[in-house]
Amino acid sequence: MPLRWKIAALAAATACLVALAVGVLVHVWTAMDVRSRAEMEATNTVYSAMDVYRRTGTLAGGAELDPADLPTALRHPADGDRRVAYDGRVEGNLGPSVWGAQRVGGPGSPVLAVRINMSPQLHDLRRLDASMAVASLVSLAAALPLAVYGAGLVARRLRRVAETAARISAGDLDARTGPALGRARGRDEVTDIAATVDLMADSLGRRLRIERQFTADVAHELRTPVGGLLAAADLLPPGETEDLLRARVRDLRGLVEDLLEISRLDAGAEAPVRARVPLAAVVAEAVARTGLDTEVSVTEAANVESVDTAATVETETVETDPRRLERIVGNLVINAHRHGRTPVQVTVEGRTVVVRDHGPGFPADLLLDGPRRFRTGATERGAGHGLGLTIALGQARVLGAELRLDNAPDGGAVATLRLPR
Secondary structure (H helix, E strand, C coil), X not given: CCHHHHHHHHHHHHHHHHHHHHHHHHHHHHHHHHHHHHHHHHHHHHHXXXXXXXXXXXXXXXXEECCCCCCHHHCXXXXXXXXXXXECCCECCECCEEEEXXXXXXXXXXXXXXXXXXXXXHHHHHHHHHHHHHHHHHHHHHHHHHHHHHHHHHHHHHHHHHHHHHHHHCCCCCXXXXXHHCHHHCCCHHHHHHHHHHHHHHHHHHHHHHHHXXXXXXXXXXXXXXXXXXXXXXXXXXXXXXXXXXXHHHHHHHHHHHHHHHHHHHXXXXXXXXXXXXXXXHHHHXXXXXXXXXXXXXXXXXXXXXXXXXXXXXXXXXXXCHHHHHHHHHHHHHHHHHHCCCCCEEEEECCEEEEECCCCCCCHHHHHHCCCCCCCCCCCCCCCCCCHHHHHHHHHHHHCCEEEEEECCCCCEEEEEECCC
């Protein structure tokens, strides 16, 4: 149930409870007042009737002597005492009544009694109850839309905060709740939450910018000494040591270049240079550049054609940046060979490129959070993906493409690249 309806239901329930409590209190107080007035009237009437009876010997004001329906509690009052008693019996047109009684003389003398009928007052009380019930229903009907509207205002503000938090979680660190939730609305819990979310986004943005700048600075600072190492390696005499050192320096240079590429991607400094190219030919060329034994197949309509990595395949022409596309496909193929098991298959179907291996598949944390940089050192799948998948995802965003990482039902990692139209 949406929050606005929960708040409206709570407001309606509260209004009903308040109306019920007020109605019960008013009913009880009015009933007590009616009875108190009836008892006072009975006392005064007995006093007047007794005065008339003692002076003239006649009964006035509806007084009776020893009436048959006199309540038992009043049949034997003490000499000279005036007493009252409530009688809830309903007889004919007479409803609940209050009796007043006083003995005429000494012991054994008759009892003069007066009956005050409470039916008119009780009828007014029932009308009052009905009026209060109608008024409560009308007030509830008028208040419920206002409660829904007010709850909607709060729900919309909370929804905007939630949407902003979701955008921040998705990587948009420039997202803010905006002035609609700021001081223009005053200070309340919602604005406090919104301000906290904005502060969190500011803090995350600052930390991320610091980390990105640090990465870029390290990569730039390492580029010169790595180049010097590579030049120095060329001066070594040929042999196993020279080959080993040259290979390690090349790896280090590749890592520095990857760091620089990630820095440019993070800074948004990359822009695609688009051209119309045959997709399958670009993919086949990218696979061939890896030098790894990879099966490439092209699916067109219902026909499937298998080709080797050096073949030139005519298929759908796409407008994209071929250099960046080769970079994405190459990284995916290298990652599949490095962390999966053969056979590694690359399938081109329409504007979609699928790279699949038959290894243990991507780990659950990678599928949930995406690739993380410099996770190396372990042997399980995904623990050593380093920067390759990160660069592939960044280059896919530059192309406006979608890169999805998943696991096949029968085992193996599947990377699906969908190019935009």
